[in-house]
Amino acid sequence: MIVDVNAFLGLWPFRHLWHSGIDGLERLMGRSGVSHALVSPFESLFYRDNVAANGFIRELGGSKSLCPIAAINPSLPDVGDFLSEMDGLRAIKGLKLHPDYHCYDLNGDSAKAAFDFAEERGLPVIIPLRIQDERLHPKFALVPPTPVKALIEVAKLYPKVNVIACNARSDELGDVLGDGSPNLHAVVSWVQEEGFVASAVRDHGCGRLMWGSNMPLQYPEPTLEQIGKADVGPREKEGILAGNAVEVFNIIFREPDAGPLR
Amino acid sequence: MPGDCGYDVRAMRITDAHIHIPREDPSGVGNLVKAAERNGIGALCFSSLGSWEYEPPLEACVRANGEVKWAMDRYPGTVVGLCYVNPASGEAGLREFERCIDDYGMRGLKLWVAVRCTDPSVDPFIKAAVGYGVPVLQHAWLKSTGNLPHESTPTDVAEMAAMHPDATIIMAHIGGNWEVGAKAVKDCRNVLVDTCGTICDAGMIEYAVKALGAERVVYGSDNYDFAGQVAKVLSAEIADEEKEQILSGNIERVMGL
Numbered sequence: 001m002i003v004d005v006n007a008f009l010g011l012w013p014f015r016h017l018w019h020s021g022i023d024g025l026e027r028l029m030g031r032s033g034v035s036h037a038l039v040s041p042f043e044s045l046f047y048r049d050n051v052a053a054n055g056f057i058r059e060l061g062g063s064k065s066l067c068p069i070a071a072i073n074p075s076l077p078d079v080g081d082f083l084s085e086m087d088g089l090r091a092i093k094g095l096k097l098h099p100d101y102h103c104y105d106l107n108g109d110s111a112k113a114a115f116d117f118a119e120e121r122g123l124p125v126i127i128p129l130r131i132q133d134e135r136l137h138p139k140f141a142l143v144p145p146t147p148v149k150a151l152i153e154v155a156k157l158y159p160k161v162n163v164i165a166c167n168a169r170s171d172e173l174g175d176v177l178g179d180g181s182p183n184l185h186a187v188v189s190w191v192q193e194e195g196f197v198a199s200a201v202r203d204h205g206c207g208r209l210m211w212g213s214n215m216p217l218q219y220p221e222p223t224l225e226q227i228g229k230a231d232v233g234p235r236e237k238e239g240i241l242a243g244n245a246v247e248v249f250n251i252i253f254r255e256p257d258a259g260p261l262r
Numbered sequence: 263m264p265g266d267c268g269y270d271v272r273a274m275r276i277t278d279a280h281i282h283i284p285r286e287d288p289s290g291v292g293n294l295v296k297a298a299e300r301n302g303i304g305a306l307c308f309s310s311l312g313s314w315e316y317e318p319p320l321e322a323c324v325r326a327n328g329e330v331k332w333a334m335d336r337y338p339g340t341v342v343g344l345c346y347v348n349p350a351s352g353e354a355g356l357r358e359f360e361r362c363i364d365d366y367g368m369r370g371l372k373l374w375v376a377v378r379c380t381d382p383s384v385d386p387f388i389k390a391a392v393g394y395g396v397p398v399l400q401h402a403w404l405k406s407t408g409n410l411p412h413e414s415t416p417t418d419v420a421e422m423a424a425m426h427p428d429a430t431i432i433m434a435h436i437g438g439n440w441e442v443g444a445k446a447v448k449d450c451r452n453v454l455v456d457t458c459g460t461i462c463d464a465g466m467i468e469y470a471v472k473a474l475g476a477e478r479v480v481y482g483s484d485n486y487d488f489a490g491q492v493a494k495v496l497s498a499e500i501a502d503e504e505k506e507q508i509l510s511g512n513i514e515r516v517m518g519l
Contacts, residue, residue, distance in 0.1 A: 017464065136406065137407075195293065
């Protein structure tokens with residue numbers, strides 16, 4: 001079993017995607033052996049309406065392999081209504097925040113609404129520090145990455161909320177793992193320097209490491225191979241590739257013919 | 263299965279066209295060689311950027327090339343050396359390049375960000391590389407966040423290639439911004455691109471192969487995880503024969519390995 005904690009649905013406005021939508025994700029998952037993916041919509045980066053941006057959630061109702069993550073912009077005035085509506089959606093496995101695209105401070109008032117909600121409902125919060133290499137943004141839409149320091153600070157403010165850092169570079173992953181807060185998790189979702197996974201596990205253990213593909217902007221295989229061929233034991237690999245995510249996101253897997261994920 | 267990209271890399275000898283002596287730890291080459299072996303990589307084309315100073319003096323380049331020579335002697339048959347110079351060092355830099363080829367047995371020239379590749383100071387080095395029949399590995403990036411003052415762009419590489427049609431130029435990172443990079447050098451038949459860098463964008467290899475042909479794409483790691491960087495090529499939706507060309511055949515042809 002392999003669980004991807006950082007995948008996206010929708011179209012990316014800045015370049016053609018070879019695989020997209022539910023079919024595209026499932027195709028990439030099938031060829032790389034990924035059994036489950038936690039997905040959020042690209043639309044949430046750009047829309048000014050949380051409800052419309054997360055309309056995909058209902059489309060996933062019957063999926064056995066895709067788990068919805070609600071990606072919210074807590075600085076929008078509709079956030080309260082949206083969070084109330086989400087209360088009725090038991091399938092939601094967590095929240096995703098994009099303070100880089102939505103231009104707010106993770107430790108400010110806007111983010112507080114999201115973290116309070118997550119804390120009350122026991123939902124993890126995924127925060128991609130960036131969506132793509134910042135050097136590749138179109139010049140008219142430069143988006144500086146979310147500072148890893150802010151992410152670490154907010155995790156300390158909400159010790160009961162599991163905070164998951166995605167799309168981090170090696171030094172940022174090192175900061176997250178080095179902090180040691182048990183609710184702070186790091187996702188291998190970028191190809192890091194040679195030997196990074198083994199040294200991270202050696203220095204910090206594997207209990208706070210997960211895997212996320214950043215599909216469909218990236219293919220899953222390079223980072224999967226990075227973990228698969230790392231000089232760490234099979235139990236550690238299993239934890240990074242599935243076990244840790246299953247525990248943090250409280251994913252209950254059902255047999256293929258037993259209906260959608262819960 | 264992770265760790266098995268569905269392709270038997272043991273059937274070929276992968277060559278890494280772009281890797282550096284580890285900064286502040288030249289002896290780390292040994293760990294890289296071991297890790298490369300685990301990933302089916304039989305040859306590594308090393309250059310050293312020394313302390314990664316953007317405009318290094320000649321002495322720094324001489325020291326850096328000495329590190330590469332040490333690695334070549336320590337791992338013969340595995341480490342292939344590339345000479346690194348700052349073209350602004352002029353005649354003395356040219357003598358260093360000649361020394362690296364003639365005395366050290368290096369097989370190419372590495373140019374980074376000391377001067378733009380269209381600067382006239384670069385010309386004698388390219389002419390010398392042509393004379394030796396060795397390729398030039400030219401760094402290139404087009405960064406929307408802004409390039410370094412003398413950092414070459416893919417368009418610069420295309421201009422250099424046009425000025426030196428007999429030179430064989432490997433443009434690093436597909437120019438970084440790979441859609442622009444591949445298109446910029448599309449008509450320069452003497453330019454290949456390497457696949458390395460942090461970026462593993464879906465469709466990147468396919469795009470380069472479509473624009474340039476598989477025979478003009480070479481695999482490199484730039485010290486990033488070998489398994490991940492090789493998987494970048496293996497996971498591309500191209501023919502197996504094209505993967506072999508990228509991972510092995512093209513760089514062997516260009517380097518005469």
